[in-house]
Each structure stands twice: as C-alpha cells, then as structure tokens.
Amino acid sequence: MTRTSTWQQILDPSHRADPYPLYTELRKTPVVRVEDGTYVVSTYREIVSLLHDPRLSSDARNLPEVGADVAAQYEEGLPGLPPNFIRTDPPEHDRLRRLLTRNFGPPHRPERIDGMMSDLLGIVTRLIDDFTGEDGSGTVRVDIVDDFAYPFPVTVICELLGVPREDEPRFQVMSGAVIETADPTTGGIVERQRRRAKAVADLGQYFAQLLDARHGRRGDDLLSGLLSGDSDEAPMSREEILSNAALLLVAGHETTVNLVTNGMLTLLRHPEVLDRLRRGDEPDLAAHVVEELLRYEPPVQFLSSGRNTLDDIEIAGTTIPKGSPVALVLASGSRDPGFVTDPDRFDPDREHNEHLGFGGGIHYCFGAPLARPETQIALTQLAHRLKNPRLVADPPPYRTSPSLRGPRHLLIEIDGVDPA
Incomplete structure (x- = not known):
C-alpha cells in the first residue's frame, strides 16, 4: 500500500465511519505528496510546527494557479468578496481578527x-422537551x-449575529x-475556489x-457591533463585514453540529462515561469530556482549503x-x-490533553469560547434527561465530507425524558 493510496482511502466516503486505522498508516510517512500535488502532514509535532510557521500561508491567492484565476476573475468583472x-x-489577518474579537468576547x-x-440552557431544554411531547413519557425514536x-x-x-431564525431554510x-x-x-483547487467565491x-x-432592512437601526448583536466601528482603528469595510459575517454564520454552526453529534455517539459507545455524566457528582467532568x-x-x-507555502520548508526530512x-x-x-499515550482510547481523565481539535497558532479556532460551553451544556442535559x-x-x-466529519443522522431510542 502506498501513501497516496492511503490518502485516497481517507477521502473515500466508505471509510468515513472509521478513518483512524488509515491515519495510523498515513503517519508512517509524516509528510507525503499526494496525487493532486498537496503535501499531507499527519504527525503531531510536524503539524504544530507548521501551524506556527509564518511561511505557511492561509491565503489561497498565493497559490500560483489560484492567484492567476483570481486576477482573471477581476478582469472579467465577476462579483466577489x-x-x-x-x-x-x-x-491583514490580525486587523480583522482584532475587530471581530472586540465584538465577540x-x-x-x-x-x-x-x-x-x-x-x-433554555434552548437545549426546549429541544429536549420536544422529544416526547408534553408528558415526557413513552418510547420514542x-x-x-x-x-x-x-x-x-x-x-x-442567529441570536449572536442578529440573523432571523426563520431565515434558516434560506441560508x-x-x-x-x-x-x-x-x-x-x-x-480541483481552482474550481473549488471559484465555487466557494460564488457561494460566499x-x-x-x-x-x-439584512443590513439594508435595518435602516440604520443597531442592536446588541455582533453585526451591529461591527457596523458601529467603536474601535481606535479603522472599522471593517462593508465588504469585509459581509465576508466575515458569512464565515461566522457557517462556521458557527456546522462544526458544532458535528461535535455535539460525535459526542453523543461516543458517550453511547462508552456507557460508563455517560453514567458518570448523568450522576452529576463530578463538576469538571463535562469540560474534560469535551476536551477529549x-x-x-x-x-x-x-x-487545507488553500493553505500553501511561501518559501521552501524543510520538515521531517522532506522539503515542501x-x-x-x-x-x-x-x-x-x-x-x-x-504525542499521547494509548491514543485510540477515549479517556476524559487524561491529565494533559493538548489536542489539535481547534487547530493552533494565529488561526486557533475563533469560536472555541462558544463551542466549548455549547457542547458541555448539550451533552450534560442529554445525559441527565434521556431515559435509557x-x-x-x-x-x-x-x-x-472527509474534512468536516460527522454523522448525517444519529437515530436513538429513549424511554421518555426526565423533567428539566
């Protein structure tokens, strides 16, 4: 088996339920060039090194073929943000992130x-209440x-950004x-970048x-904060607000959906941890469960999505x-x-857990301060209230998707719900 064939198997949807044995195979060569010319890095120390290396760019416009295509689109007058x-x-990254952070936390x-x-907690409570109707009894799926x-x-x-919840089918x-x-x-990367530009x-x-419909009215939501520009530095342009609002809307729910779903699936596969969470006598357990x-x-x-090298980078004996x-x-x-002892064991009691779940470096997950409590509350309430x-x-x-991985559906049966 070659490294490239291992990567193709990882991308194959038939391996989505359990890609981890393939990652074990992939790690035998920490850095490998695959069929489309991408250099795939799979070991902890090398990934951390690159996450903190300024020679690794996150701007796809630095890729020769993408940059040329963006220039061509500009000449063609195609719309974009x-x-x-x-x-x-x-x-540029630091300025935009500062302005966003100022209004986020x-x-x-x-x-x-x-x-x-x-x-x-109120949203979670209402959703669980709806599982079985008003009396909360009966076996249901x-x-x-x-x-x-x-x-x-x-x-x-939606509440954070100031987006109408009823617009969900639209966005x-x-x-x-x-x-x-x-x-x-x-x-290919150029084709995907073009489709992405259109979708954004x-x-x-x-x-x-949405902003035009407000007619200048401002609220306490994040969008209003960006529009107010109450910072010592120049505010974002309208186009920058639109681009980053689109990012926050997508990233603000898509990854958390998978984290909560993966979490419930893992707890059901590890009933001893689910029972501990249900008992509620370990105050820090939910936080440790989410980190694990x-x-x-x-x-x-x-x-991936456009990450590229600004210079030759020597890493793990390979020059990218x-x-x-x-x-x-x-x-x-x-x-x-x-990096970690017994890595394929789910163990929320690990003393040191410097995982890569939120990335690292300057692009460390912007939404982590919200995703953590969201998932802790969600899993804790599911554990407390669902009967059997x-x-x-x-x-x-x-x-x-091989990169944003999670169940499309997770069907469970319960024997009712306990009161909130």
Missing part, C-alpha cells in the same frame, strides 16, 4: 459569552442531528454550498439585504517547495502515539 480573516495572513466583551449561558444537534447551534449563532442552502467546497473530492458572495448578498472529544472524535479532521498546497491532518496528529438512550444503528450514516 474579499477573503475572510481565516483566509488571510498577517497583518474577552477582553472587550467578557460578558458576551457568559451572558449567553442561560439562553443556551429521536434523530440527534435533526432534532437537536443542528437546531441548537443554528439558533445560537442553509448557501451554507451547504460553502461547506462542499472544503471537500477535496469535489474538484451569495451569503454576502443575503447579509447585505476534540482529540478523539474532532469535527474538523484536516485543514514554495507555492505548494498543504493539508494538516489534525485528527491524525491528535492520535499520534508519539440506545443507538438504533452503529455505525450511523455519515456526511460525505
């Missing part, structure tokens, strides 16, 4: 996330994805189009209409030439036996 902050490099808005905790893990973070991100299609372009099996432009148009989930079953399996696309397999790195939950099918059906 500037890259969002996770697709830029310093100093600490240090400027420390009350933003803390103030949402009661709302998060529930889809954790459709009935819980999807509507929960969608409702949260779901556009969000799905953006997510599809992260899948390397759906075409469509979402940007949605946000433009981010290592063991992360919603983001690898990072300047201008090469790079994929960092975070899920493989977090299960690297050179059990899987209907294991493994469940999975989404096709």
